[in-house]
Amino acid sequence: MSNDSGDSRHLETLDRDLHRLSYLESATSYVARPMVGPGVALIFIVLAGLMAAIFFGQDSNGMIVVVAAGFGAYMAINIGANDVANNMGPAVGANALTMGGAIAIAAVFESAGALIAGGDVVSTIAKGIIEPESMVTAEIFIWAMLAALLSSALWVNLATWVGAPVSTTHSVVGGVMGAGIAAAGFTAVNWPTMSAIAASWVISPVLGGGIAALFLWFIKANIIYTPDKIAAARKWVPVLVGIMAGTFAAYLALKGLKHLMRVSLGLALSIGVGVAIVTWLGMIPVIRKQSEGLENRNKSLKVLFGIPLVVSAALLSFAHGANDVANAVGPLAAIVQASQSGDFTQAVSIPTWVMIIGAFGISFGLFLFGPKLIRMVGSQITKLNPMRAYCVALSAAITVIVASWLGLPVSSTHIAVGGVFGVGFFREWDAERRLRLARGNMPDENRIAPEERRRRKLVRRSHFMTIVAAWVITVPAAAIMSAVLFFGIQAVVG
Template sequence: MAKNDYEQRHLETLDRDLGRFSALERATSYASRPMMGLGVSLAFIILAGLIAFYLFGNTGNTVVVVIAAGLGAYMALNIGANDVANNMGPAVGANALTMGGAIAIAAIFESAGALLAGGDVVSTIAKGIVAPESMHTAAVFIWAMLAALFSAALWVNLATWIGAPVSTTHSVVGGVMGAGIAAAGFAAVNWPTMYKIAGSWVISPVLGGAVAALFLWFIKSRIVYQDNKIAAARRWVPFLVGIMGGAFAVYLSLKGLKKIIKIDFSSALMIGLGMGLLIWLVMVPVIRKQSQGLENRNKSLKKLFGIPLVISAALLSFAHGANDVANAVGPLAAIVQASASGAFMDAVSIPLWVMAIGALGISFGLFLFGPKLIRMVGGQITKLNPMRAYCVALSAAITVIVASWLGLPVSSTHIAVGGVFGVGFFREWDAQRRMKSARIPIPEVSAQPKEERRRRKLVRRSHFLTIIAAWIITVPAAAMLSAGIFLAINAFMGGAG
């Protein structure tokens, strides 16, 4: 008996020791993740520099191009960590995609958009933010672009660290503006363009939120609140998927296929109308088959929106890769062109290897650092299900189309996050409206502690305020960083130019 007790105690001790060892392994693995991410990122940045050295080893500006390539790789990593979360966050938050599936889809479609449909040409300095003639010499221009690229990457990195999705394009614009002011004064900046960009801070999220809320209201009133939800879904879900298909056809025609073919706005609308009608007709029997045997409850409806939501996330990633990547690596392309030929007044062509750095950097950044922002956008602002997330994705495409038609500058980041806010605030309003109409007594708000009142809100106010603040200060913060970096470079180089 004593022997059995000894063996039992020995086994219990062994189990405790193994448990401690397993916990130590898990803790070590968790602690090593950031180090692994930093290591892979550093290796990618060095690889980008080596590629630039191989291609420009015989030129007089080899060191400058190598440094610029490293900064371009650093910027691409930050785009993957921050910007891509806006496309994938809603689908992950709605459980339509796993985190691994979202990362795989985003990496494939972002890279495809950048390499297959990425912009051939960007304007001389970030879409006319600064007059090129104000730079005087190629050396001043190169220092300004280096400062803009570095400052934009630093700002997006900081925003990712604090958990705020920001516009990488606005970061680049702010960087170019700050370097331009430091190099040539305030008169060098195209202020009417800057005023339009500042206006997009308000226009983008408000339009995105309003469109998302409108579609959520439509889904709730026509499907969710109907007595026979399944019959209503059979009638309206094909129509909604057709709208989504048509909207994305227009969106990709205008924004994602510029390199392949030039399509005007009216032609894009006709393409979208035809594609929308085709998808609607195809989806009628598909939804009828999918809805067979489903129970008459809200949980059943979520299954009907899952696949359209995944497809919309993939298409958003393709369009994002085709547009925003070119904007982000534009300063790198400008540095390469100015270093190789000395020309900095002409339009800037983006070489394939520069776009490849952008595409690969986005994939690495998303895989290594993206999950934090994906979780925040997808689940920490407000609770999303497939129907709500579908409204967010659809609002992104429609808002860009409306903005293009009206000639308004908008940010895809602000639209997507604004759509999440719009869905959340609509849910708050709708819940209160239904309680009042049903004459359900609402707890006396003033009698509740402040923290309890905040907890009961369907949109987390702390995230809302953090994100809005980050949006407002993105351009001035990137501009001040860039101005400081430019002055430091210029002083170090002995006032070159």
């Protein structure tokens, strides 16, 4: 009997100890979880440096290339953490994709875009913003590119931590400009190019928001507010999907395939029109079958926009990988070329190993740090459903094509986030308009007070102000950081 009671006490003590251990393990894992992402990112940066060491370890400038490869990997991780949210956020916010599905699709298509159609010439990263001839020696040019790469990566990292989707293109532009001014004075900067980029701060989001709002108005007027929503959807959804397919075909021809073959705007638009007609005709029976048995209500319409939205997110990712990978590896490629040949005035060719660092870095950054910005863009600015998210994706593609036609350097980040704001502000305006119409027949005692109406705003003003402020200061902040880093590098190395 005594043995039994002793055993039971022993087991109780063991249980308590095991519980304490399990609590300790849970606490340890909770504390350690935030360190997993930075740890994996650091390993990738070290591997990028080792890859550079394998190729350039014996060169006289080998150490500089190794350091630059680490900075390039760091920048690529930050592009994945911040920029890719613009493509995937609307689809996730509309519940057309899960977070895991969005990350998987984006990782595949971003890498494919970078490796298949990524730029082989990125002379504008250095030559379009500053005049390389103004740099006295290749050594000074390399220091300037190092400073530009690190400053832009640090700024994007800070913006991601704050929760502001900023333009990585503008971050690199600011970094190159600041380093150029520090190295060779204000005359080194191509000010007409910088003026056009500054104009795009306003043009990109306004154009993106206006086009997204226009399409949402069309969907509401022709489908949502009609007596027979399903019949209207059968008529107009194939047209809208055709427009989307044609727009993305033209967009990819302009942005994603320009490095594989020469594509004029006219040819891109012709490709787009052809794809739009074929898709429209092909979608008519598909939408008719999908809409069978659906109830005549708004919730039913979401089903019809789900697949087009997922496809648009994948295509946006491909084009983004093809276009924006140069932000990560452009200055790195310039450093490699200047280190090898001493030539820093010609167009910059990107070696395959450099492109691999950019492609995989974007995927790692998205996987490790992307969900925060994806949630912000997708659900914390304004509430999105598949119809609204479709309008955002379509406006992004159309705005890029219009900007290419006008010759304006625009930011995909500003366009996509501008589209989200455009949809949100249009919803506010439309709700207010419908309220005014209803209020005409409403007794005074039932009318909503102005304070209550302000509380019902459909766009979060705090996010709006944070994002706009981050956009405005991106170029000057990256430029100032880059100038300081250039002088620091010059003091240490020189």
